[in-house]
Amino acid sequence: AQTVTQSQPEMSVQEAETVTLSCTYDTSESDYYLFWYKQPPSRQMILVIRQEAYKQQNATENRFSVNFQKAAKSFSLKISDSQLGDAAMYFCAYRSTNFGNEKLTFGTGTRLTIIP
Amino acid sequence: SQTIHQWPATLVQPVGSPLSLECTVEGTSNPNLYWYRQAAGRGLQLLFYSVGIGQISSEVPQNLSASRPQDRQFILSSKKLLLSDSGFYLCAWSVIQGTHETQYFGPGTRLLVL
Numbered sequence: 001a002q003t004v005t006q007s008q009p010e011m012s013v014q015e016a017e018t019v020t021l022s023c024t025y026d027t028s029e030s031d032y033y034l035f036w037y038k039q040p041p042s043r044q045m046i047l048v049i050r051q052e053a054y055k056q057q058n059a060t061e062n063r064f065s066v067n068f069q070k071a072a073k074s075f076s077l078k079i080s081d082s083q084l085g086d087a088a089m090y091f092c093a094y095r096s097t098n099f100g101n102e103k104l105t106f107g108t109g110t111r112l113t114i115i116p
Numbered sequence: 117s118q119t120i121h122q123w124p125a126t127l128v129q130p131v132g133s134p135l136s137l138e139c140t141v142e143g144t145s146n147p148n149l150y151w152y153r154q155a156a157g158r159g160l161q162l163l164f165y166s167v168g169i170g171q172i173s174s175e176v177p178q179n180l181s182a183s184r185p186q187d188r189q190f191i192l193s194s195k196k197l198l199l200s201d202s203g204f205y206l207c208a209w210s211v212i213q214g215t216h217e218t219q220y221f222g223p224g225t226r227l228l229v230l
Contacts, residue, residue, distance in 0.1 A: 035218070043204055045160075045221035091159060095217070102148060102167075102210070103175065104219055106159040 002027045002094050006107035013082045014115050020067075021077045021110045023092030031097045034068065034075045035104070039089040048090070051075065079112075087114045118143035120222040122207050128228045135180075135194040137225050139207030142188065147209040149190040150219060151182055154204040166190060202229045 003026045013019035025034070036048040051059045051068050058066050063083075067076045079086055092107040119142045129135060141147050148167050152160040162175045164182035172182050179198060183191045190207060207222040 033217075037221075042223070043154075043226075044223045045206060045208070047218060047220065050218055095219075102212070102217060103150070103162045103165060104160070104208075108159045 002029075002032075002096065002105050004092050004094050004105050004107040006092055006110050008110045009108070010111045010113070012113040012115055013079075015082055015084060017082055018078060018080045019082055019112065021079075021090050021092075021112065023075045023077070023107055025073050025075065025092070025094050027073070027094065027096075029096055029098070033095040033097065034066075035093040035095070036064070036066070036075075036077045037091045037093060037106075038086075039091060039109070040085075040087070045091070049077070082114050084114050084116065087112060118209070118220070120207060120209055120220060122205075122222040122225050124225060125223065126226045126228075128230060129197050130230055131199055132196050135192070135197050135201070135227070137192040137205055137207075137227075139190040139192075139222055140188055141209045144188070144209065144211055146187060147211050148217070148219075149184065150208040150210075151190065151192050152206040152208065152221075154206060154224075156203070160206065164192070197229045199229050202227055 005024045032053045034051045038046045038048050049059050049061045049064050063080045065078045089109045091109045093104045095104050121140050150165045151163040154160050166172050166184045180194050205225045208219040210217045210219040
């Protein structure tokens with residue numbers, strides 16, 4: 001079974017600075033998807049970014065980018081120019097590409113605080 | 117565009133009472149549907165998922181059940197709630213396009229069992 005580990009329960013960053021959230025995972029599969037979701041105080045889960053394991057190029061979405069290290073099974077999220085609206089819980093998630101196993105496996109989350 | 121609705125937004129129920137949470141999706145056909153639970157301060161746990169009408173897969177044995185009476189409707193139920201059923205329940209949908217699939221979440225239902 002796959003597992004996802006987020007070793008930083010809490011992180012804080014000064015507004016406009018850059019912060020990196022860590023995520024590692026364990027799998028025996030060679031092809032899969034990885035996601036970062038944001039959960040603001042409203043508690044709705046919002047997709048931030050996704051990465052296909054077969055792609056070597058790191059995904060980017062505006063101020064959000066990932067550092068995907070497949071061999072190390074690491075998938076960190078970098079937030080540049082942090083804004084107050086970035087304050088939230090961030091969850092890393094894994095999904096198999098195998099048919100019939102489409103569920104997401106989540107990490108325990110990292111609470112990000114933005115310091116004005 | 118696709119939207120996903122959940123209701124109620126908040127629910128307070130006594131132990132032993134029944135439960136029915138509803139999730140509906142608009143703007144898409146034949147989506148995969150999921151029910152997750154998030155206990156306080158923890159990550160998400162998949163409870164059920166469905167790839168079609170009447171097709172339900174259970175991930176965790178418990179006193180909850182799920183049904184999909186219509187293509188875009190997913191219902192989470194219980195005959196008798198337990199204190200441990202308290203939590204935040206999230207419904208999600210996805211559509212598989214080739215090998216691509218991304219799950220999108222609804223606004224959630226906060227359930228407190230007293």
